[in-house]
Amino acid sequence: MNAVIPIQQAGGCTDAPVLMERGQREVFCGLTGIIWLHRKMQDAFFLVVGSRTCAHLIQSAAGVMIFAEPRFATAILDERDLAGLADAQDELDRVVKRLLERRPDIRLLFLVGSCPSEVIKLDLSRAAARLSQEFMPQVRVLNYSGSGIETTFTQGEDACLAALVPVLPISTQRLEPELLIVGALADVVEDQFSRLFTAMGGQRFAFFPSRSSTALPAVGPQTRFLLAQPFLGDTAKALESRGATRVAAPFPLGAEGSAAWMQAAGAAMGVPAEVVEQAIAPARQRAEAALAAHRVSLAGKSIFFFPDSQLEVPLARFLARELGMQLTEVGSPYLHRQHLAEELAWLPAGTQLSEGQDVEKQLDRCRAAAPDMVVCGLGLANPLEAEGFTTKWSIELVFTPIQGFEQAGDLAGLFTRPLTRRTLLAA
Numbered sequence: 202m203n204a205v206i207p208i209q210q211a212g213g214c215t216d217a218p219v220l221m222e223r224g225q226r227e228v229f230c231g232l233t234g235i236i237w238l239h240r241k242m243q244d245a246f247f248l249v250v251g252s253r254t255c256a257h258l259i260q261s262a263a264g265v266m267i268f269a270e271p272r273f274a275t276a277i278l279d280e281r282d283l284a285g286l287a288d289a290q291d292e293l294d295r296v297v298k299r300l301l302e303r304r305p306d307i308r309l310l311f312l313v314g315s316c317p318s319e320v321i322k323l324d325l326s327r328a329a330a331r332l333s334q335e336f337m338p339q340v341r342v343l344n345y346s347g348s349g350i351e352t353t354f355t356q357g358e359d360a361c362l363a364a365l366v367p368v369l370p371i372s373t374q375r376l377e378p379e380l381l382i383v384g385a386l387a388d389v390v391e392d393q394f395s396r397l398f399t400a401m402g403g404q405r406f407a408f409f410p411s412r413s414s415t416a417l418p419a420v421g422p423q424t425r426f427l428l429a430q431p432f433l434g435d436t437a438k439a440l441e442s443r444g445a446t447r448v449a450a451p452f453p454l455g456a457e458g459s460a461a462w463m464q465a466a467g468a469a470m471g472v473p474a475e476v477v478e479q480a481i482a483p484a485r486q487r488a489e490a491a492l493a494a495h496r497v498s499l500a501g502k503s504i505f506f507f508p509d510s511q512l513e514v515p516l517a518r519f520l521a522r523e524l525g526m527q528l529t530e531v532g533s534p535y536l537h538r539q540h541l542a543e544e545l546a547w548l549p550a551g552t553q554l555s556e557g558q559d560v561e562k563q564l565d566r567c568r569a570a571a572p573d574m575v576v577c578g579l580g581l582a583n584p585l586e587a588e589g590f591t592t593k594w595s596i597e598l599v600f601t602p603i604q605g606f607e608q609a610g611d612l613a614g615l616f617t618r619p620l621t622r623r624t625l626l627a628a
C-alpha cells in the first residue's frame with residue numbers, strides 16, 4: 202500500500218554522536234506517574250511516603266480527583282520522623298491499617314518512596330513485605346520509588362511496573378498470552394489496539410499493567426513483550442529476568458510508527474505481514490489523511506526538545522518524517538540505545554542528540570538555534586514563552602492519548618495549536 206504522507210528519506214542516527222550532559226536539571230519527579238497509573242489500575246492505591254511538598258505536588262497535579270474518593274494519598278513524614286525520633290515503620294503500619302479498614306475496595310497497595318523517605322533511608326521494601334504478609338490475600342502490598350533524586354517523571358511508571366513483574370503469575374498453560382503489550386495506555390487506545398489485534402486474528406495477547414490487579418497476565422519463557430512506551434528500561438529488564446523476550450519495534454506514534462509497531466505485534470503472534478496490513482489499512486489511511494492537514498502548518502518549522510519525558514526521540518522521528526519538521530536538538534533524559542534502535546535509525550541523519558541536562562547551557566543552545574517551537578517541562582515553558590518562544594509542555598504528551606492510528610491527528614494537533622495560537626496573538 203502506498204503511503205499518502207510522503208515519508209522523508211533519512212540516513213539515520215544509529216551511530217550518531219550524543220552530547221552527554223550532567224548538570225542542573227529541570228524535571229518533575231516520578232511521583233507524577235501516579236496521576237495516570239491510578240486511572241489505569243482501577244483497584245490499586247498509591248500511598249506516597251513523603252513530605253508536605255510531595256503531598257502538594259500530587260494534590261495539585263491531580264486536582265480533578267477532588268470530587269471522587271481518591272486512590273492516592275500521602276503519609277507525611279514529620280520532623281520527628283525525619284530526625285529519627287519516631288519509629289516510622291510503626292507509624293506506617295498504623296496508617297496502612299487505617300486506610301485498608303476505610304477502603305475495602307483496595308486490592309493492590311503501592312508504598313511509594315520519595316526524596317525524604319530515601320534520605321532517611323526508610324526501608325519500604327521491608328514494610329511492603331511485612332504488610333503483604335498481614336493483608337494477603339485481600340491486599341497485596343508492593344513498593345517502588347518515585348523520588349526525584351537522579352530520575353525523571355516517567356521513571357515512576359517504570360519503577361511501578363518493574364515492582365509488579367515479580368508477582369505476575371508463572372505461565373504454565375499454552376493458552377496464556379504469547380504477546381504482552383507493556384506500558385500504561387489510555388483505555389481508549391488499549392481498546393483500539395485490542396480490536397486491531399483481533400481483526401488480524403491474534404488472540405493470545407494481554408496488556409500490562411492490566412486494569413484489574415486480580416487479572417495480572419502470566420509471564421514465562423514463551424512470552425514475547427512489545428513496549429508501548431519508550432521509558433520502561435527496568436520493567437523490560439525485569440520481564441527478561443522472568444524469561445520473556447522483547448520484540449524490537451519503533452513506538453506506535455503516527456501512522457508510520459503505529460503500522461511498524463502493529464507489524465511487530467502481528468509477527469510476534471505469528472500473523473502474516475499481508476494479513477496485518479489488511480487489518481490495519483483503513484485505520485492507517487484515516488491517520489494519514491488526518492496528518493496531511495497538519496503537515497501544511499508544520500512542514501519546514503523547526504523544533505527543539507529539552508529532555509523530560511523520554512518520549513523525545515519517537516516524537517522527533519514522527520514530526521520529522523511524517524510532518525516535515527526540522528529537528529534542531531533532540532534532548533532526552535536517558536537514551537536507551539537498544540530500545541530506541543529502530544527510532545534512531547529513522548531519525549534524519551545529522552540530528553543533534555543530547556542525553557542528560559545542563560539546563561543553562563542547553564538554554565543557550567536553544568536561544569542560538571531560535572526554533573519555531575520548543576518542547577520542554579513546565580518550569581521552562583513560561584520563561585521561554587516570555588522570551589518569545591512557542592512552547593509545548595512535554596507532560597501533556599504523556600497525559601494525552603497519543604498512541605495508535607486514531608490518535609495520530611490529535612498528536613499532530615498538539616504541535617499545530619501552539620503555533621496557531623502564537624500567529625493569532627501576533628496578528
Ligand code: SF4
Pocket residue numbers: 230231232251252254255256258314315316317347348349350
Ligand atoms: S519526591 Fe522529591 S522531588 Fe518529588 S515532590 Fe517529593 S520531595 Fe519533591
